[in-house]
Amino acid sequence: MEQKERQYRNWAFVIVGFFVFVSLGSYALSEYYIYLIAYLWFGFVYGMALQYGRFCFASAFRDLFAVGVPRMVVGIVIATILFGLTAAFPTAAGQSTFHPAPASIHSVIAGLFFGVGMVFAGGCASGSLYKTGEGNGVALMVILSISVTQAIFVDIGGWANKLVPKSWAESAAAKRLPPSINHTDGWVDQYLTGYVWNQPTTTFAKMLGFKNASVAGAFLGNLFVGVVIPAALLLIVVYIFWQRKNYLRRLAKERGGTGSIGFSDDAVGFWKMILSSKRTAIAGLVLGVANGLHMLVIEGLRLKFGIGNAGQILKAIGQDYGLSVRGTVFDPGYWYVTTQEAQWVGWVFHKLGWNNMDNIYFGLANGIPNPLFNPADWMSLALIGGAAVMALLHGEFKFKKPTRELAVWAIIGGFFMGIGSRLGLGCNVGGFFVRVANGDPSGWLFGIGMIGGAFIGVKFFNWYTERKMAREMAALEL
Amino acid sequence: MAMKFEKKDNGSYLLDVQGYVCPHPQIYTKKALEKLQSGDILEVVFDNPSSSESIGSMCETSGHEIVEKNQVGGKFTWKIRKK
Numbered sequence A: 001m002e003q004k005e006r007q008y009r010n011w012a013f014v015i016v017g018f019f020v021f022v023s024l025g026s027y028a029l030s031e032y033y034i035y036l037i038a039y040l041w042f043g044f045v046y047g048m049a050l051q052y053g054r055f056c057f058a059s060a061f062r063d064l065f066a067v068g069v070p071r072m073v074v075g076i077v078i079a080t081i082l083f084g085l086t087a088a089f090p091t092a093a094g095q096s097t098f099h100p101a102p103a104s105i106h107s108v109i110a111g112l113f114f115g116v117g118m119v120f121a122g123g124c125a126s127g128s129l130y131k132t133g134e135g136n137g138v139a140l141m142v143i144l145s146i147s148v149t150q151a152i153f154v155d156i157g158g159w160a161n162k163l164v165p166k167s168w169a170e171s172a173a174a175k176r177l178p179p180s181i182n183h184t185d186g187w188v189d190q191y192l193t194g195y196v197w198n199q200p201t202t203t204f205a206k207m208l209g210f211k212n213a214s215v216a217g218a219f220l221g222n223l224f225v226g227v228v229i230p231a232a233l234l235l236i237v238v239y240i241f242w243q244r245k246n247y248l249r250r251l252a253k254e255r256g257g258t259g260s261i262g263f264s265d266d267a268v269g270f271w272k273m274i275l276s277s278k279r280t281a282i283a284g285l286v287l288g289v290a291n292g293l294h295m296l297v298i299e300g301l302r303l304k305f306g307i308g309n310a311g312q313i314l315k316a317i318g319q320d321y322g323l324s325v326r327g328t329v330f331d332p333g334y335w336y337v338t339t340q341e342a343q344w345v346g347w348v349f350h351k352l353g354w355n356n357m358d359n360i361y362f363g364l365a366n367g368i369p370n371p372l373f374n375p376a377d378w379m380s381l382a383l384i385g386g387a388a389v390m391a392l393l394h395g396e397f398k399f400k401k402p403t404r405e406l407a408v409w410a411i412i413g414g415f416f417m418g419i420g421s422r423l424g425l426g427c428n429v430g431g432f433f434v435r436v437a438n439g440d441p442s443g444w445l446f447g448i449g450m451i452g453g454a455f456i457g458v459k460f461f462n463w464y465t466e467r468k469m470a471r472e473m474a475a476l477e478l
Numbered sequence B: 001m002a003m004k005f006e007k008k009d010n011g012s013y014l015l016d017v018q019g020y021v022c023p024h025p026q027i028y029t030k031k032a033l034e035k036l037q038s039g040d041i042l043e044v045v046f047d048n049p050s051s052s053e054s055i056g057s058m059c060e061t062s063g064h065e066i067v068e069k070n071q072v073g074g075k076f077t078w079k080i081r082k083k
Helices: A002-029 A031-053 A057-067 A071-092 A105-121 A125-133 A137-153 A158-163 A166-173 A187-194 A215-254 A263-275 A278-305 A310-316 A338-351 A360-366 A375-393 A404-423 A428-437 A441-476 B024-035 B049-062
Strands: B004-009 B012-016 B041-046 B065-072 B075-081
Touching (some): A057 B049, A071 A215, A071 B049, A105 A428, A125 A428, A166 A187, A338 A375, B012 B024, B041 B049, B049 B065, B049 B075
Parallel strands (some): B012 B041
Antiparallel strands (some): B041 B075, B065 B075
């Protein structure tokens, strides 16, 4: 037992040592690498926090619907409030790297796809990353499936063009883009240029007439109205429908069945529900603080090097393969998951001869840099490493080979999440968590869809499990 | 490894869901408990860390008692008495 613990601790040191070596080694090559190193260490912190808090959106809504446990969803909602609080500071200071996304029904539909997928896969996009760090082979398959699905989906043209509504095609054709981008060919390109780009972008601050980068806008508009009020309403709904009955039943038992239940009892019950999610909430606070610092650090480095995007960093270190037509690469400046996953598969496809640089996603916006030099990929790899370190230190690391059954679920779930991520321009992190925390209403729209999708996924899983259990129990005469 | 559910003794059952990830362990545990009699013991073996949180909360909410918890090298063995 002690030997095993020592082994785990040693492996944790090896992982940390590897990241320190990469950081020092790359910095010795060029000071520009500090930009990638910043992504790396923030990713590491995200990974540790996610594993500590078991921070998984799939668990949150699935456990609520499947086994009636509200703990994780409460933790996620509290974490969102805390994240919103920390996000308000850089916004108020005008240092936020966040940009709101177009908001319309497409966010709900995207969330629906994503919600179904995360239940099938057994983890959301960020949850699958941290579970990979726990040695979970199924989670790794989910990541592969999300990555491949996205990389293919964003470049599908031909027969898929026939599925594009005429109004989208006309609107897309009217947009003027660089000649190398063939945005009139491809379902996703026409969806983006013909529909999504025509939708409004806003924040709660702007909707209330405040300037986004102001104290009133960031704290009153984005945080209080955009995060705290809807989150509080959601918590009340969860308490009433999932927690209250059990809590009051236990309370009545403690009191020997005598005495009436008053408002103060409900207030205590509500508070107990909040406290039961302490671990997830702490993780949310760490994620929020780290994300706020991440934005400030990246903004600071951009000022230091006089750049606006990591594409210029890659050029400076001689890695200009796969830059977008604008010379940029994906460089969110905060926690993000799915785009870098699509990029590395896109890079592989491109190396194999697939011309996928004529679409908007890769060719115009994000590029397909070498994964070894992609800042966001450094963040994701370090996230897996951070989660592994945390799991090793708590004796929770275990290599798990996927069974055929789980591999199938991982591929199907990853497929749905990949589609949802590209339709919604982000996953449960970039499409929901970060957006909501920054006062972007499209985040809540994605969230509504995600909850609906999780509900559908759970209904299906319940039916599937029931059948399987019935077979296992047939001989037991239960 | 496929899910395994078997009778160990009178009123004592084993549910082995090692290798399974969320949501399988918690759903199988819930379904198994639904089938048992009050007072029966269900021994659940799983190796998905986040399921420990879910199963623990589910038992607390539903009133089932976790009578024993063991964790060795990422493998969790819990005994649950049905309420």
